[in-house]
Structure formats: C-alpha cells, structure tokens
Amino acid sequence: MPVTLKDISQRVGKSVPTVSRALAGFEDISPKTREMVQRVAAEMGYEPNITARNLQKQRTDTLALILPSANTLRFSDPFFSEFLSGIVEYIAQFGYDLNISSTDSEDERNTYLKHLRSRRFDGFIVVRTQRQDARIDLLREHDVPFVAFGQTEDDNDFHLVDEDGRYGVRQVVDHLVELGHTRLACIAEPTNLTKSQHRVEGFIEGLAAHNIPFDPTLVVETHFRQRSGRQAANLLLDRAELPTALVACNDLLALGAMRAVQERGLRVGQDISVTGFDDILLSEYANPALTTVHQPASKMGSLVAQMLLNQIDGKPIEQKQVIIKPSIIIRKSTGVPTIKGGE
Incomplete structure (x- = not known):
C-alpha cells in the first residue's frame, strides 16, 4: 500500500x-x-500525488511541442534531435516533461486550440516558424507562455531564440568567392519558413557584396532531406553552364548534393564545391568532410527551455530575443574551382 x-x-x-x-x-x-x-x-x-499537487498549484509541469507536419520535421533529423535533447535535459532538472505531438498543416489551428483548451500544458515551444505564422498569432491571442525557435516576417514582439541565417550564409559565400568561385547555386528549403528565407537572402546579399550578379534560376527550392538535395543538385548540374559551387541550406541537402556530384564522376571539393548549414555530426564524417555553418543545436534547445520556464515562473528575462551568430567550419568539400562553368 x-x-x-x-x-x-x-x-x-x-x-x-x-x-x-x-x-x-x-x-x-x-x-x-x-x-x-x-x-x-x-x-x-x-x-x-503529482496530480493533486499540480491541481493545487494550477500547474501541470508539462510543456507542449507540436510538430508542424509529419512531412517536414522528423526525429531522424540530426539537428532537431540535438535541439530536442537540449530542451529535455534542461527541463528535466526542474521536474518538467515535454509532450510532443504532430499535426497536419490543414488542421494546425484546431490542434493548437485542442491543446490550449485541455489546460494540460504550462507553455508551448514553436518550431519551424513561418514568415506568416498563425500558430504564434493564436498563442499571443490566448496570452499563454510560449517561446519560438525562429522568427516571423512581421512583428517579432515575442520570446524567441534563433540563429542569424543571413550572416551564416554570407560567410559561406565569402569563403567560396575567396577560393575563386563566381558561379554559385543555392539549394533552399521551402521559403515559406523564415529561416529558409533568411538563408536565401544571405546568399543573395553575399553575391551582391562581391558584385556577382544574382541569377534567380540558380536557386532551387526543395524539401529538407538528402533525396531532395540530390534531386535539386541534378537539376543544377543538368544546366548547360555548370555552377562550380552548390550552397545547400542544410547539411542533409548538402549530403544529397554531394551524392549527385559524385554520381556524375565529378569530384566534390575540386570540380564542384558543396557547402551545408547546421554542422550535424554526419557532416564531419562525410567523404569528403563537409564545409558547413555551425550552430549549437543543444545549447539553443536549452536556451528555449530556460526562457520558457522563466516565463512560466514569472522570473525576469534579460533578453526577450536571443539571436546566435553562427560560424563557418571549413572542411574538404570546398576548394579552388578546377573547371569553368559550362564545361
């Protein structure tokens, strides 16, 4: 008993x-x-009795993270897994649990409303923010604690953690131009996502800084996985005038692009340079090792969690918005171009 x-x-x-x-x-x-x-x-x-204790203090000690869609974010995504680990490890210290569920994009609003009405969650974590994000509008309307991992296109007057994607991709373009590349292509994630739009803008700004004309046909928008990167790279490599560098907006896309380059008998880092973004563990062990942009996934998860718990507890938050400056990691997948565009 x-x-x-x-x-x-x-x-x-x-x-x-x-x-x-x-x-x-x-x-x-x-x-x-x-x-x-x-x-x-x-x-x-x-x-x-945890249930009785929570009823007494009007807390559930549970946070909600609703995945935008089963097709856009998976636990097998190495960056997301590291980010998630940072959240869970931090909140566990304070006796909190994380409830993860998914929704279809068509029913997203109703899913959030269901979670809000259940009163089973003390706060929400929003991931994969969109340029126009109805989820954030809804949470602000209901005045519940939440932290977003990312920004929106309009009013960002809410608690958020993000990376400076423009800055990260500009570093990549600077590196490639210094090596002698002048014909660069970009493989982008869906640009309805703010982070993807920022990275594409960084690509365009980087070209402008070096007086390289921007060719919109050299930007291919695709999905998130290796297969998408491979398909996008093949479209770019089918062009009569060959790009000498492929700037992928995440590491999985970059790994797929590397596969496409190698399947054509071309050498990554010599004939065609390839870069990524995120610095997942696989990038270091690719062949050749991938030049990419590092961002501390686990640390960013911890920051999101800390900001949300402080908000729930009514504690002062020094920075309502934390924007982390990423850094380029140069490896063997980039080098001086040995062929000219079109050859």
Missing part, C-alpha cells in the same frame, strides 16, 4: 494539514518540523 499523509502524521504526531504544508515547504511551518516531516516521509518511502 502507498504511504499516505495520514500515515506520516500518525508517525510524527502532527496533523495532516501540517504534514502537507511541511512537505510543500511552507514557511509558516517551523524549520525543525519541516525537517522532521520530510525526513520521516523519505524513510517511509512517501511518493507525492
């Missing part, structure tokens, strides 16, 4: 309300009594 408050009260000779308040740490109970009650409870193997 589980140990009850009544069992403890009989052992210590105190009333049930006194035992309850002592275990909860209320200051109107003397330190001596609190210490005695908590010690005896531990000795007896008492386990608190």
